[in-house]
Amino acid sequence: MIQFLLNQRLHRESQLDPNTTVLSWLRRTQQRCGTKEGCASGDCGACTVVLAEPAGDRLRYRTVNACITLVSALDGKQLITVEDLKQRDQLHPVQQAMVDCHASQCGFCTPGFVMSLFALQKQGGQGSTEQALAGNLCRCTGYRPIVAAADQLAAQETADDQFDQTEAQTLARLKALAAEASVSGTSSSQPPAGVRQLTHDGRRCLMPGSLDALAAAYLAEPQARLVAGGTDLALAITQRSQRFPLLISLNQVPELRAVEQQPHQLAIGAAAPLTDCLPLLRERIPAFADLLTRFASQQIRNQGTLGGNLANGSPIGDAAPVLLALNAALELRRGSETRTLPLDDFFLGYRQTALQPGEFITRILIPGVTVSQKEAASMPLNVTTSLYVYKVSKRLEDDISAVCAAFNLDIQHGVVHRARLAYGGMAATPARAHHTEQALVGQPWQLATVELACRALAEDFTPISDFRAGSAYRLQVAQNLLRRAYFEHAAPQQIIKVTDYV
Ligand SMILES: Cc1cc2nc3c(=O)[nH]c(=O)nc-3n(C[C@H](O)[C@H](O)[C@H](O)COP(=O)(O)OP(=O)(O)OC[C@H]3O[C@@H](n4cnc5c(N)ncnc54)[C@H](O)[C@@H]3O)c2cc1C
Ligand code: FES
Ligand code: FES
Incomplete structure (x- = not known):
């Protein structure tokens, strides 16, 4: 109910x-x-x-x-x-x-x-x-x-x-409903304890009220489709007239909605709406937050989640490139088992992921985020880790990427010590640009190095042509974005983002 x-x-x-x-x-x-x-x-x-x-x-x-x-x-x-x-x-x-x-x-x-x-x-x-x-x-x-x-x-x-x-009265009524739901959920035996159910004509939606209840329900019925914000899944209903016999909603699981700074990482609940992720990301990883403000529209961000964005395995999902560049890992749960998988190992092929039947994403873990922006700003300037994130789409907002790129560079004393470069829209999955990274690491951070790296990019990707962009265009844009990161790094005060001057 x-x-x-x-x-x-x-x-x-x-x-x-x-x-x-x-x-x-x-x-x-x-x-x-x-x-x-x-x-x-x-x-x-x-x-x-x-x-x-x-x-x-x-x-x-x-x-x-x-x-x-x-x-x-x-x-x-x-x-x-x-x-x-x-x-x-x-x-x-x-x-x-x-x-x-x-x-x-x-x-x-x-x-x-x-x-x-x-x-x-x-x-x-x-x-x-x-x-x-x-x-x-x-x-x-x-x-x-x-x-x-x-x-x-x-x-x-x-x-x-x-x-x-009527705010106080409405608030009290909603809180009473939540209290009632948690009591009715845990006392029920059919469906399983801790799970409420919506049903009609043989079609069901299970609504677990805790992580344990969700894990048990999904393990028992791994053929179910999980629904978080539904901003991808519902399109199958409205555009392709599909009807799901069994859904499991993640919306009532509080553990999946928490967004927290832990001692050495950010831990983002897989079913936290993107709008809820923004405040902490704006503080800790502003380039990621900037990307999210160009993610779909306010309405979609109020519903859509990082878990859904990754699990649907789309090659053009916006979160994957930046999370790959940040060396993120996924916490996965299946029954009572929990494992942590580097995002590098998550995408197996076009819309294929490493999720096992009955397994789901619980949290997205972003390592190395230990200091506030204020503290980071006071670090010596020649010891920097720089994150550049770019989304190229026909419209600024409410549009899917033709190419999305994220570059996480550690440049010390003018030399590239570490480079994690990831792209969306360039292959069947969001992917790292390994050849390009090799062309950068250990080299002086100068235009000649960047040009060599741009050439290596052609070894990493043979993008497809589709209605969003042609193959040659995608490759050219991907190379230009790397050049752009170089120019932004060289002159951070220079305004080159269109959002800064329109
Ligand atoms: C108008 C519009 C604009 C959009 N713009 C963008 C955009 O700019 N950039 C972009 O990247 N995407 C965009 N999207 C796609 C979509 O909004 C995102 O992919 C969103 O993050 C999906 O999250 P969700 O919670 O709504 O996923 P859902 O639709 O609930 O789920 C998506 C898939 O993931 C599975 N799933 C959900 N959560 C989990 C979990 N925790 N563990 C395992 N599996 C899970 C579901 O079973 C389903 O298969 C857009 C969509 C629309 C409709
Ligand atoms: S009818 Fe819902 S967004 Fe167009
Ligand atoms: S008034 Fe906006 S579409 Fe007609």
Whole structure:
């Protein structure tokens, strides 16, 4: 059973096909048709809704794409749709700002923009308008009036709305639901102890409430498909009409959502939403955080996870190159067994990984992250480890990489002591550039060395041509990115990133 609030109304659902998306549940069973379906693939933002969940003693409001969010993700949350914003005949300030600024023409994208601006407003000015709106597309109004509406809102002193007024009460209700779920889960014997279940017509979703319960459930039914954020998996449902007979949700397992600095490494829970990884990464590995802000859109980052990004084994997943360059390892669990596998050994072939049946990723471990940026900044300048991460795609945001590159260089006294270079989009899997690394290590860090390394890159990769980029283009770009790292290293103050000057 899942339990959630639709605005203020409690829903307890146990007989629901777990392949149902939040969008079709809203439109087909609740007749809430304000939330639109544009692409059904997470690209346009017309279906944006907001999920509120407890974060300490406040509620945290986040956007998601209802079209690729499965209903199991609603458990323990408050679902807010565009219908909930108006109070009696009074528009919500976000809606009023859109009207005032003439920010809607055909209106199809408008509910999605309104919900993204609503979530931005609820962050109390912490997020940026660009990031908040990057996952919403408008094909007729043009973005200027929409941005003007965002600016008007930011400048306004807004009084508490109905959500602020009922926040304490909503928070208490959600916390009570969580407490109830943990009790009902552990006392149940069918499904196994500690696992709740959503089922309909022979299709099931198991929802373990702990790591042990998850490990036992997956070992017992290794044919199940795991679902974390569902931002990859749900596309099989919406684009290829697939229906999964058995899903196991990772969303209710607290151990998989922790993001922590340990004495000598960062440990990132495999099912922590990317948005939750950002604060620590921004502090410890800023180049990784910069990459994540270009990862899909805000809606996707609020759902998608590093575990899902790696486990789907895509050659163009953005996290893999940077994690390979950082020499990350994966903590894997199968039944009661835990093992640690270097990410270097994880990708076996096109969309093939080293995961055994019934095995899953619990944490991503990034070694050697021991000092804060502030401390690192005070280290001697000629003893540096430099991380350069580049994503090349047609659009800045909400786009998949044609090529993604990450270079982790240890340059001491002008000589390359260690180089870990990794690329996505260049081969059947994300991969290290071993020949190129050899061409660099032990050599002086100068342009001539970099040119030799660029030649070695052609030995490492024979990229394919597809609709994103041609083979020759990919190779040229991959070489140019290495040259670019050289120039950035040589003149760190020089502004060469497009995001720094547009
Ligand atoms: C519009 C859009 C834009 C996107 N943009 C980008 C982008 O810019 N860069 C990018 O890299 N990706 C992008 N993606 C892909 C996707 O968002 C990411 O791959 C995301 O990280 C997947 O995480 P998830 O939690 O949603 O995975 P899910 O969809 O839940 O799972 C993906 C796969 O991994 C398996 N899995 C999940 N967690 C685990 C685990 N802990 N252990 C073992 N197996 C597991 C699942 O069974 C499934 O097979 C985009 C997707 C969409 C829809
Ligand atoms: S309908 Fe386009 S993102 Fe959901
Ligand atoms: S108003 Fe028509 S798509 Fe945006």
